[in-house]
Amino acid sequence: MNFDTHHCSALITGASSGLGAEFARQLAPGATALFLTGRRMDALEKVKAECLAINRTLQIHLCTGDIATDEGRELLLESVRQAGFQPNLLINNAGMGDYGTVASADAAKLRTQMDLNMTALVLLTHACLPLLRRPGGIINISSLASTLPMPAMAVYAASKSFVTSFSEALAVELAPEGIAVTCVCPGPTPTSFSQTARRPDGEDTDRDGQDFLRILPSQVVAEGLVALRAGQACVYPGLGVKIAARLFHHLPRFLLRPLLRRRFAKGTV
Template sequence: MNTFPQLPDGFTALITGASSGLGAEMARQVATEARVLILVARRLDRLGVLKEELTLQHPDLHVYLCQVDLNDPKSIEQLLDYLKDKSIAVDFLINNAGLGDLGTFQSSDWPRVRSMLLVNIEALTALTHALLPGMLRRGKGAILNVASTAGFLPLPTFAVYGATKAYVCSFSEALAVELRQSGVTVTSLCPGPVSTEFGEVATRPNSRRKFAPVKALYVPAVQVVREALDGVRRRKVRVIPGGLVRAGALFLEFIPTPVKRFFLRWADRFSGPEKPVGK
């Protein structure tokens, strides 16, 4: 049964970053209502295992696996050509793939920074740009963009990541207004910390700096995705999963920038210089 009012029955969903974490969980939860899933990531073996799991549980579900490097605009074009060749119309676009880089900007590697810009911003925007016209023609559709609470606050030692997620929040809010009478909804998902591969990927090799948010703020991936999909059903523009994280995010909105700046400077004094392990 389809419980998404803005999606046709037997809808098709495309999920980027479906090979792990939130993306894989999105696939599991969306699979109960979709007829076709297009799973996108670089690790095809992981996608294959997920496909087996999903088709075992939902024998009527069609799952297409697309090995795409979202760092590479050509790879994105090939994905779009593939969808065209197969006449696949995407009704639900879930822009979930993303990565972080933990450490000061001055000590960052450019390829890594560029990858965050390409995956977190450019690929998300390119897929939205390419797939939105079809949704508008059909008068139905949903876009779920995965941002982060990191997008609400400038974050020293996570500067570019936070800025890419601020882009996703801003872009999604504006697009939701533009599309308000089109039948297509836009939702941004702003989770706090979730236990996935994200922290490991964001940690630089040999760095002492670890992804270590306050434990009480963690929300399980299953709950994050459940709240996100409920938000899409209710045509919510922004979803912040978890009561404590939501309260914290609301609190942040009321703090004036100079006060935030003061506390960020104060906290940064304790973060110490960038020291590789063993030096």
């Protein structure tokens, strides 16, 4: 099941920065319409201006709201209906992390992280399916972190594991309906992600060995769109991330566990 992004109408969550904004910019030249969401209107306006500079005939709708909440998601869906927007592509991109242990975490941030990374992604997909024109496409943004348990990022890695599993199953369910589903699993990518994930006490993640994995948002998005067009169910953008994902998938747990323990004992994961 593949999908042609030319003349697409895409609903993109988390479009005000990072990967979401980059999806908007890369779809802009050939898309018919974009519906961009996030909580910050000023940032969405900036992305809109960038997209219009690329394609001045593009129709762009903006909607702000916190999609980690039931009210925020309902507001978004109502705004989509009111605008008469009929997407054929849904990009579930909004997500967040939280660096540090579960014991020292702020419970409210843990909840928001789970609500945004999992609940919002599932319920927006569910609500958008009747609106999605066929042939259609869905891109879900997961992470390389979905391939292994990550002490000091435990909830984030588990939530992305959920996203990958959900997406793979959804791809099978929706193929007969003419909807392609691609799960994009980026490695460390320079966006605002780290700033949001960092705690007020400064607890951070270990960046040791990440240089090998790090690629720009533009490459993550380009590879994600190529994968959707090719009907690929899951993609790990960048050579380093592809190699790491293969390694993590095949590493026996009895070898992985001491490695995780050692890394965690260093005080940094």
